[in-house]
Amino acid sequence: MHVKAYSGRKKLNLRAAVAFGLFSLANGSLAFAQAPTPFAAQETMDIGDEPGRISTEEVVIEDGPYKRQLVSFRSSEPAGTIVIHTSERFLYLVLGNNRALRYGIGVGRDGFQWSGLVKVTRKAEWPDWTPPPEMIARQPYLPRFMAGGPGNPMGARAHYLGSTVYRIHGTNQPETIGHAVSSGCFRLANGDVIDLYSRVAVGAKVIIRHAATL
Amino acid sequence: MRSDTCLKIVFAVLFVGGCSSTRTEVATPAVAIAPAYAVDGLVGRWGVASYRVEKDRARTEAMARTQCRLPYVITKGPSDGVMMHVADDAQLYELTLKGSKDGKTYLGFDAPPGDPQDREILSFSDKVVVMQYANPETHARYGTFIYTRCA
Numbered sequence: 001m002h003v004k005a006y007s008g009r010k011k012l013n014l015r016a017a018v019a020f021g022l023f024s025l026a027n028g029s030l031a032f033a034q035a036p037t038p039f040a041a042q043e044t045m046d047i048g049d050e051p052g053r054i055s056t057e058e059v060v061i062e063d064g065p066y067k068r069q070l071v072s073f074r075s076s077e078p079a080g081t082i083v084i085h086t087s088e089r090f091l092y093l094v095l096g097n098n099r100a101l102r103y104g105i106g107v108g109r110d111g112f113q114w115s116g117l118v119k120v121t122r123k124a125e126w127p128d129w130t131p132p133p134e135m136i137a138r139q140p141y142l143p144r145f146m147a148g149g150p151g152n153p154m155g156a157r158a159h160y161l162g163s164t165v166y167r168i169h170g171t172n173q174p175e176t177i178g179h180a181v182s183s184g185c186f187r188l189a190n191g192d193v194i195d196l197y198s199r200v201a202v203g204a205k206v207i208i209r210h211a212a213t214l
Numbered sequence: 215m216r217s218d219t220c221l222k223i224v225f226a227v228l229f230v231g232g233c234s235s236t237r238t239e240v241a242t243p244a245v246a247i248a249p250a251y252a253v254d255g256l257v258g259r260w261g262v263a264s265y266r267v268e269k270d271r272a273r274t275e276a277m278a279r280t281q282c283r284l285p286y287v288i289t290k291g292p293s294d295g296v297m298m299h300v301a302d303d304a305q306l307y308e309l310t311l312k313g314s315k316d317g318k319t320y321l322g323f324d325a326p327p328g329d330p331q332d333r334e335i336l337s338f339s340d341k342v343v344v345m346q347y348a349n350p351e352t353h354a355r356y357g358t359f360i361y362t363r364c365a
Contacts, residue, residue, distance in 0.1 A: 020267035052357065128277075136284055141299035143359055144281035147270040151355045 045199055053151060053172045060191035064177045065106020066090075068192050073100030080199075082120075082168070082206040084186060086113050089178045091168070101199070103192050104166075106176045108184040115210040118162035120202050124148075127158035127169065156190040158199040161206055168206075169193060180185060225304065227318045238272075246327050249311035249319045251338045256296045256311075256321075257365040259285035260343075266357040282364035300331045300351045311335070321345060 061067045066089065075083065079096035086107045092100040107113060126148030136142060146152050155170020168186045170193040171177075177189055188196060241311035263273035287295045291308035298309045300322070314321045314327035315324040322332030328348050334359065336344040347353040 133284060138304065140286070140300060140304055143262045143264035143356065144284050144286070145274065145277040146265070146357070147265040147267075147274050147277075149357065151266070151357070208256040 001104060023064045039194070050153065053096070053153075059189045060176045060195075061104050061174070061177055061189050064104075068093075068101065068103050068195060071100055071102045073102070074098050075206065077207070079164060080201065080204050082200065082204060084168075084206065084208045086115070086208060086210045088211070089180075091188070091196070094095055101186055104177045105178050106171065106173075106181050106187040108182050109180045109184065112182065112184040113180070113210055114166075114184055115208045118164065118206045119165075120159045120168075120200060120204045120206060121162055122160040123197060123200070123202055124158045124160070125197075126152065126156060127167075128152070129154045155187065155193060157193045159197070159200060159206075168196070219342050245315055247313040247315060249313040250320060251311055253294065253296055253311045254290065254345065255338065255340065256288050256298075259287050260361040261364055262286045262359060262361055264357040264359045269279065271360070275362060278360045278362040283364075285352075285364050286361070301347055301349070301356065319350060322348075 031112055035096075071092075073083075073092050073094065075081070075085065075092075075098070077094050081094040083092040083094060083100070084090070084105070084107075084125050085092070089105055089107055091103045092094055093103070094100050101130045128148050128154045128156065129146045131139070131142050131146070132145065136144065136179065150156075151172060154167070155172060158167045158169040160167050166184050166186075168188070170190040171187040172190075173181075173187075174189040181187075218296075251292065256262040261278040262285075263274045263281060265271055265349035269315065274276060289299050291307060291310075295310035297306045298321070299306060300309070305321065309321055309323060312327040312332070314320065317339070318327070320327040320329070320332040320337040321335060322329050325332075328334075330349040330352075332348040333345040336349050338344075339362050344358060345361070347356060348357045
């Protein structure tokens with residue numbers, strides 16, 4: 001995977017992920033699955049957020065499966081719906097006529113993957129970021145609040161999902177696209193999330209699917 | 215967790231932070247003079263927030279005031295300084311204020327003012343202190359810090 005127009009430092013700590021677990025609660029029932037999938041069997045990144053690292057809004061995934069591309073996608077969902085396949089690391093924007101725009105994404109790491117049906121309740125350009133207390137404990141020199149900007153781990157755009165703590169957002173770590181690294185949010189390269197942002201309206205339906213195999 | 219239409223679960227948020235930096239050289243004024251402010255004025259509990267563009271300054275200061283639930287605590291050091299962090303290092307060090315001949319005030323180690331690990335004090339009062347890293351690369355990453363004193 002090549003990342004275009006990336007400037008910044010790499011701090012990669014890779015480990016093989018041979019299995020992962022997930023919880024999902026749909027219609028009041030709790031579901032648990034633990035199984036490898038073809039995509040999950042790839043390496044999973046063990047990498048923390050790097051606040052202050054710069055990634056510009058021009059960064060896109062330039063090639064490989066995670067490059068933004070028009071694909072055939074059979075779905076009865078209306079155009080404008082977002083369908084996320086967590087296990088595959090893909091986000092589909094339904095275009096209608098069995099077509100979709102497919103974006104490569106980074107997803108929640110082990111234990112932070114989920115499924116559900118939500119709506120985009122808010123959108124923001126260069127969203128602010130508040131490091132969680134656990135991160136402040138590890139990196140006490142961090143500001144407790146960082147206004148939006150190129151060094152912000154939230155990246156160039158954010159789509160807020162329902163009333164949850166989860167978002168579809170950009171990143172200042174574009175090399176993490178295609179990996180399970182987050183705390184449940186879905187991240188795209190900045191250039192790609194800007195493209196998505198321009199196509200998605202507040203109120204858009206978002207379906208998060210996780211292929212739980214036994 | 216708050217529920218939405220069908221979504222029912224939120225997992226605890228846990229980030230494993232990591233951050234390091236590359237250093238670039240900056241010009242350093244060679245001679246330190248008495249600082250314009252007393253370093254003891256930094257001692258206390260502070261809400262800390264950062265911004266990059268001026269339009270965000272006012273709301274960043276407001277956000278800093280709300281961060282006292284997770285304050286940055288500055289204590290007096292064993293010598294004449296205060297115990298604080300430098301960029302990208304979780305260890306506490308004793309830092310002090312240093313004046314420079316060009317009228318600026320820096321916070322940092324006992325080194326010439328304007329050292330790459332210094333912060334430049336942009337404004338200093340009992341309630342609010344504004345500073346930024348002297349190293350342009352570090353400043354570009356973290357922006358300008360606003361410290362607001364907690365009650």
